[in-house]
Amino acid sequence: MARIVMKFGGTSVADLDRIRNVARHVQRETAAGNEVAVVVSAMAGETNRLVALCREAATIHDAREYDAVVSSGENVTSGLLAIVLQAMGIDARSWQGWQIPMRTDDAHGAARVEAIGTDVLSDRLSQGQVAVIAGFQGLSSLNRITTLGRGGSDTTAVAVAAALHADRCDIYTDVDGVYTTDPRIVRTARRLPRVSHEEMLEMASLGAKVLHVRAVELAMVHDVPVMVCSSFADPARPPVGTLITAEIxxxxxxxxxxxxxxxxxxxxxxxxxxxxxxxxxxxxxxxxxxxxxxxxxxxxxxxxxxxxxxxxxxxxxxxxxxxxxxxxxxxxxxxxxxxxxxxxxxxxxxxxxxxxxxxxxxxxxxxxxxxxxxxxxxxxxxxxxxxxxxxxxxxxxxxxxxxxxxxxxxx
CATH class of the missing domain: 3.30.2130.10 (VC0802-like)
Incomplete structure (x- = not known):
């Protein structure tokens, strides 16, 4: 039995059909006896819509209220995935950032994670309950909702994996791993079975869009193994992708x-x-x-x-x-x-x-x-x-x- 954090991005949860597909990936891991926490992004395009609404409401607006608005997309996704999992007979509940709590600094719109309360979360996982966590969001020292910046759900997933001492953090996206270069430019590019944290940090900072730089930094500092894999692969089969780990x-x-x-x-x-x-x-x-x-x-x-x-x-x-x-x-x-x-x-x-x-x-x-x-x-x-x-x-x-x-x- 392993403790696994699974993260699904916006394209993976774009609609209810895709959320049901995500649920089948989760079901595979729970059926194998693993303890599972799931981190989700907002549905594809939802964060952009919410950002646009804030700008339409007022060109110059309160960053605290901006965070309250744009963080809501992840609340919807986490709740919907929990409902789908429950309908499949899987014990699951959703968690918003403030409920964990995911403590951050006060830099609204680009907050950094400072501490994660894991006692209750860890107990629920030990009892076999799936935790569906809203990514991208946290709680400031003044108990205001914060957001971690664009791509922050990757950071949430790795931070949760580090705090829970998870065996692995699986990042599900629309590609099946990290490639030697952009396959759209080089058709002969091949998927890498394994890369080091340090290499991935350079790749992420130099243009590779597979993982957020801050997430890779966290994984390297806390020695969290990260698997990048596709949410569109057969959910009945174990994930195949690129393992990002300590130096090879x-x-x-x-x-x-x-x-x-x-x-x-x-x-x-x-x-x-x-x-x-x-x-x-x-x-x-x-x-x-x-x-x-x-x-x-x-x-x-x-x-x-x-x-x-x-x-x-x-x-x-x-x-x-x-x-x-x-x-x-x-x-x-x-x-x-x-x-x-x-x-x-x-x-x-x-x-x-x-x-x-x-x-x-x-x-x-x-x-x-x-x-x-x-x-x-x-x-x-x-x-x-x-x-x-x-x-x-x-x-x-x-x-x-x-x-x-x-x-x-x-x-």
Whole structure:
């Protein structure tokens, strides 16, 4: 017997037929003698509808009331799934965030989980009752409903699994696992049977949409094994997907695991910046104060050392603000030109095996050069190499790197 947390996203609970399908997945686990907690999202499109209603009611609105409204979608889904399970003869009840309670900080709209009360929940699971938990929501220190931000139901599921010391957290979605890259771009992409928490964290932060970054962080910190699988697979059969767990033995690990890409990057370049101590802080200090996250940074110094060019990237959503913040420093910095470009993409090579293999970066650069793909900027970590390229070359770059590292499906 195992204790399992199952999470179902919006497409998996889009209507009553799909909720009944979810119930059959739950039934399979209870029939096997497992203790089951289920975390559900709102029905597909419901959160967007509720957000739109808040904005229509008032362009500027109270974040506390916004959370009260948008969290209601998960209440509906959890109640409906509990009703369906009960009709199937399965002992089940729904739980809202405040009933557990799921304690969070007071950052409405983007709250972080601080503590989960599990005594009653754990007792009910031990008695064979299925807990159907509304994802995405919690309770602030002032006993106000909070929400965890978009994709927060993944975070709820992993947090509940950690608090309950679950054997596994199964994330059911509309794909059957984590792939070596986007199958829509590379038909030969293959499903990975297993990846490490660290690799998945890089993949999630670099464009892979399978799991929310915060959920992966929680899973890694609390060592929660996570299975990504499809809710549309046969509910009578055990789930098949990708297991995300602690680092795999280096002997078993491929050098490169996956190729990810992110289209939401923007490039900012300062030309002819006087090269003097404190210049970098004068550029990036104001950006930090404006809560603008900077990713890639490249600096080129002139031959005589008197001037430098600085290039960096920011999320596209922050591009206009970033340009305005830097422009405001023109008098202080004395740069020549300020240039920007949103028609760029970040492509990343990821793999824990990179730690113990030389030449991984050189292989990528050579392959891209042979395809005449210009690299605008580069960042690296122990298990990642990211390059910034023109958006027009996205698919070519992904296919090229996927092939050169031998990630294509075997015949």
């Amino acid at each position: 033995d280096a002997m078993e690990q491929e050098t490169v695991t996956s190729i990810a890409y992110a289209r939401d990057e923007a490039q900012v370049t300062l030309r002819d910046v006087p090269d003097a101590p404190g210049v970098a802080y004068a550029v990036f200090g104001p950006l930090a104060e404006a809560s603008i996250v900077v990713d890639m940074i490249v600096q080129n110094i002139s031959e005589d050392g008197s001037a430098t060019d600085i290039t960096f990237t920011v999320p596209q959503s922050d591009f206009e603000r970033a340009m305005a913040v830097v422009e405001a420093q023109r008098g202080t910095l004395g740069f020549g030109k300020l240039l920007g470009d949103t028609d760029v993409v970040k492509v990343s090579v990821i793999g824990i095996g990179m730690r113990s293999h030389a030449g991984v970066a050189a292989t990528a650069f050579k392959a891209l050069a042979e395809r005449a793909i210009n690299i605008r900027a580069i960042t690296t970590s122990e298990i990642k190499i990211s390059v910034l390229i023109d958006a027009a070359y996205t698919e070519l770059a992904v296919r090229t790197l996927h092939a050169v590292y031998g990630l294509d499906k075997t015949p």
